[in-house]
Amino acid sequence: MSDAARTLFLVCYDVCDNKLRRRVQKYLMAYRVGGQKSFFECWLTAAELREVRxxxxxxxxxxxxxxxxxxxxxxxxxxxxxxxxxxVTDVFLIV
Incomplete structure (x- = not known):
């Protein structure tokens, strides 16, 4: 996967602490295109995937x-x- 190409990933988590869970959710919301609660569908470049991990x-x-x-x-x-x-997977805005 090149750094420019986007690939679809499912990112899911189970976090015990409520404060940390909200922090993780808020962080992943920046990448998600779909999902709910603790499961997010994310179109990520290789660089974004490394950053998320x-x-x-x-x-x-x-x-x-x-x-x-x-x-x-x-x-x-x-x-x-x-x-x-x-x-929504057909439109991406790159800022």
Whole structure:
């Protein structure tokens, strides 16, 4: 993956401390295009992925918390149940 190309990832976390959980959520909201609660779909460049991994490693307590980053195939069909909505993936604004 080049630093310019974006790839779809699912970032999910389980954080015990409420204050830290809000901090992690606020941090990841900057990258998300979809998801809810502690599961976020994020289109990330290689550099952004490194930054997310580094920041989560710094924030989380490895004895109590955990985070997972899964690379997704954007070509696969999504099965959505309940009030699920398709995330916006066709427009990116680069500032």
């Amino acid at each position: 580094r920041t989560l490693a710094d924030l989380l307590d490895p004895s109590e918390d955990r985070a997972h980053v899964f690379q997704l195939d954007p070509r696969m069909r999504r099965d959505m149940l309940g009030r699920a909505t398709e995330p």
